Amino acid sequence: xxxxxxxxxxxxxxxxxxxxxxxxPDVKESTRENVLRVIKESNYVPNNSARILKQNNTKNIGVxxxxxxxxxFSELINVIGNKINENKYTMILQQNDYVLExxxxxxxxxxxxxxxxxIICLGGNFIDxxxxxxxxxxxxxxLTSVNxxxxxxxxxxxxxxxxxxxxxxxxxxxxxxxxxxxIALMIGEENDFCVSWWRYKGYIKALKDNNxxxxxxxxxxxDYDSNIAYKVTLDFLKKRKDxxxxxxxxxxxxxxxxxxxIDSGLIVGKDISIVGFDxxxxxxxxxxxxxxxxxxxxxxxxxxxxxxFDLLKNKCENQHVLLDTELIERExxxxxx
Amino acid sequence: xxxxxxxxxxxxxxxxxxxxxxxxPDVKESTRENVLRVIKESNYVPNNSARILKQNNTKNIGVxxxxxxxxxFSELINVIGNKINENKYTMILQQNDYVLExxxxxxxxxxxxxxxxxIICLGGNFIDxxxxxxxxxxxxxxLTSVNxxxxxxxxxxxxxxxxxxxxxxxxxxxxxxxxxxxIALMIGEENDFCVSWWRYKGYIKALKDNNxxxxxxxxxxxDYDSNIAYKVTLDFLKKRKDxxxxxxxxxxxxxxxxxxxIDSGLIVGKDISIVGFDxxxxxxxxxxxxxxxxxxxxxxxxxxxxxxFDLLKNKCENQHVLLDTELIERExxxxxx
Numbered sequence: 001x002x003x004x005x006x007x008x009x010x011x012x013x014x015x016x017x018x019x020x021x022x023x024x025p026d027v028k029e030s031t032r033e034n035v036l037r038v039i040k041e042s043n044y045v046p047n048n049s050a051r052i053l054k055q056n057n058t059k060n061i062g063v064x065x066x067x068x069x070x071x072x073f074s075e076l077i078n079v080i081g082n083k084i085n086e087n088k089y090t091m092i093l094q095q096n097d098y099v100l101e102x103x104x105x106x107x108x109x110x111x112x113x114x115x116x117x118x119i120i121c122l123g124g125n126f127i128d129x130x131x132x133x134x135x136x137x138x139x140x141x142x143l144t145s146v147n148x149x150x151x152x153x154x155x156x157x158x159x160x161x162x163x164x165x166x167x168x169x170x171x172x173x174x175x176x177x178x179x180x181x182x183i184a185l186m187i188g189e190e191n192d193f194c195v196s197w198w199r200y201k202g203y204i205k206a207l208k209d210n211n212x213x214x215x216x217x218x219x220x221x222x223d224y225d226s227n228i229a230y231k232v233t234l235d236f237l238k239k240r241k242d243x244x245x246x247x248x249x250x251x252x253x254x255x256x257x258x259x260x261x262i263d264s265g266l267i268v269g270k271d272i273s274i275v276g277f278d279x280x281x282x283x284x285x286x287x288x289x290x291x292x293x294x295x296x297x298x299x300x301x302x303x304x305x306x307x308x309f310d311l312l313k314n315k316c317e318n319q320h321v322l323l324d325t326e327l328i329e330r331e332x333x334x335x336x337x
Numbered sequence: 338x339x340x341x342x343x344x345x346x347x348x349x350x351x352x353x354x355x356x357x358x359x360x361x362p363d364v365k366e367s368t369r370e371n372v373l374r375v376i377k378e379s380n381y382v383p384n385n386s387a388r389i390l391k392q393n394n395t396k397n398i399g400v401x402x403x404x405x406x407x408x409x410f411s412e413l414i415n416v417i418g419n420k421i422n423e424n425k426y427t428m429i430l431q432q433n434d435y436v437l438e439x440x441x442x443x444x445x446x447x448x449x450x451x452x453x454x455x456i457i458c459l460g461g462n463f464i465d466x467x468x469x470x471x472x473x474x475x476x477x478x479x480l481t482s483v484n485x486x487x488x489x490x491x492x493x494x495x496x497x498x499x500x501x502x503x504x505x506x507x508x509x510x511x512x513x514x515x516x517x518x519x520i521a522l523m524i525g526e527e528n529d530f531c532v533s534w535w536r537y538k539g540y541i542k543a544l545k546d547n548n549x550x551x552x553x554x555x556x557x558x559x560d561y562d563s564n565i566a567y568k569v570t571l572d573f574l575k576k577r578k579d580x581x582x583x584x585x586x587x588x589x590x591x592x593x594x595x596x597x598x599i600d601s602g603l604i605v606g607k608d609i610s611i612v613g614f615d616x617x618x619x620x621x622x623x624x625x626x627x628x629x630x631x632x633x634x635x636x637x638x639x640x641x642x643x644x645x646f647d648l649l650k651n652k653c654e655n656q657h658v659l660l661d662t663e664l665i666e667r668e669x670x671x672x673x674x
Contacts (some may be wrong), residue, residue: 040442071408071411074408074411077430078432081430081431081432082432085431085432090429090431090451091429091430091431092427092428092429092430093414093418093428093429093430094418094422094427094428095415095418095419095422105377114427226618226621226622227618230622252618255618255619255622255623256622258622258624259621259622259623259624262624268624281563281564281589281592282592282619284563284596285563285567285592285593285595285596286592286596286623286624287595287596287599287605287623287624288624
């Protein structure tokens, strides 16, 4: 079944079928309906593969994700996938956890192997980027929700993210202003020198600005996982009766923390205050509602795809965009003043 | 930079570099380390694209998802992606919500456009499958966590899922045995004739087997969304003071239901009992813990990929696998006896 068969059965010319397929306005409505009915009944699918091969243009955009599991990234992928499809490109999703140890090599091999026209990385550690990091690939690279540490080579890639230091500062300062002094920080992975590192710095800065001496023993590792957050918090609370607040740098960890507080016989928002991070539904619908730093997830996804396609069309240079976060107050924090 | 350059710089032959790249055991350790160092420093990536093109074998497996957003599917995608990569194939992820209205056409055009070697569909409505549905595509089709209604053509595709009717029966019967008679059911979409429909049938059957007359007004629509589940439950509880239990057919809806119960001034597990479905972390860490029907998510993902590759290797015929669910008791249900 090809386009000529469809035209013959529909009783119209091939060019009319083509106009219908391309959503051209210049087709009579009854004709359009008839052609679409014939197409549907015949299971005919316009096969573009040959043309795509001939052009050697796969129109693939890669999305390399640090842990698809993380519901924060799922929400980003959802929006990014829609936007890539709207631009008539294909999203190829790959996880960043199990191929090689080095993130830059992951990007380069992903781009080459899949002949990508561009790549968006969600999360990951990019601590040693420099002028030469992406010299072997000639496609737009967007690092989203990633914090890069090195200042060199920033004209070779784009970033879309938030100010992690300031956001963590705001959360910590909020707790201090409510009278808390012994505030634990739950970070993600121990060797995460990006997001966890910047949020750790914001937490430390807020303590120091308020004349509170940081204590290394107030740092706990939750691995961005509710189960682990729950277990380490249970242990932590047994040893540390002086703690009055825990700031967890993701909402899924904050949920594990909250349950551990409850299972320790303590009351969330009274004995132990909790602040999360991300602004996921779980922080809103938890009992009690968990105060959190809301990230602009949809905006982050839209902006990433927008920059990528602008770069592809040579409509812009590489950009570094910081979006605003918002502290959302709920019932999980006690006022000790 | 090609394999000959790497060999030259490393001071070894091309075949040695090739053995290192293919993880061949027959290479001296110091040589291996030296070659890997040169490869790393030169950013060389073995480029298989030309070979892949020549073979006209893209090695792509499509995963078509009904709502990537759903954390239940995120977890499945995570495992499926890993397994596809282990088999040296590429996962192409596409959402099923916005291209065409008809699910079978979505599959066919996805397979043709992306030249897929196989496809796994997560969720979706497949009510009118027949002998001819997949006649235009010649690759394995696996429907995972989908309930098909029609009995014909089942040798043309495989399914991996659970017994939705029995699982919903178990949840409802559990509530009835605890003395509940006025049990509301929160389903997903109103026109979902698959998962929601079978779970609805299980709920109705349990009521009838226990001599309870089903009441149409006990059916509420939560759209698989915490926000919507929360809003409709708030309204529902205002009108229906007789209800003592709500069975929500997903944990993310159960979370919205629980919060609505709490915000209505009622106590979860005392005034209103709640049972969820899926066995996500949110049901475990919610306060109170929510009784749920646990689906074997990882097993479901692994089985789907296993059948797909067995079909590709002609090692099996199409299969229809039903996996077991488990009712996990937590604190969200009152015993009225």
